[in-house]
Amino acid sequence: MGETKQRIAIDMDEVIADTLDKMLERYNREYEDTITPQHLHGKKLRHVAKCGDQVSRFFDDPLFLRDLKVLPDSQDVIRELQTRYEIFIASAAMEVPASFAAKYEWLKEHFPFIPNSHIVFCGDKSIIDADYLIDDHAYQFARFRGQGILFSAPHNVEETRYPRVHNWRDVADMFLK
Structure with missing residues (x-):
């Protein structure tokens, strides 16, 4: 095995x-x-x-989420991460149930290399069984059993309790070196 x-x-x-x-x-x-x-x-x-x-x-508006821009370097870094880690996309979509279809379609368009079995629409992310969670909301780490990693966003600039990455190059430096 x-x-x-x-x-x-x-x-x-x-x-x-x-x-x-x-x-x-x-x-x-x-x-x-x-x-x-x-x-x-x-x-x-x-x-x-x-x-x-x-x-x-x-x-x-179900179309609001359909044409979002992809954050720079995320596709390339996630593809590379997949060679060493098991990658899941975990979205708290239960907060906006009308977003399911648009989020799924967006993911399939921009991240077609993420298998359906690795896309998780949930509410409380503590249900996710993972070693790491990269998220822009620190409250998602409260009950998460693994290591939370804060992805920088204007709303979380004052949060200091968790390791932080500012962009996808930082993610690559953290996990691929």
């Missing part, structure tokens, strides 16, 4: 998919505002937006 590979679970939004860019673009257009990622230092868009929590309604 072969050696068991360690598992890395990877979040989708703000880790491989540039959700923030699309949210800012749509918010600024609809509300005639000029918020940039720099305005979000330690905050989420809903904390600074004129409409507050209503920005979450963007996710009610």
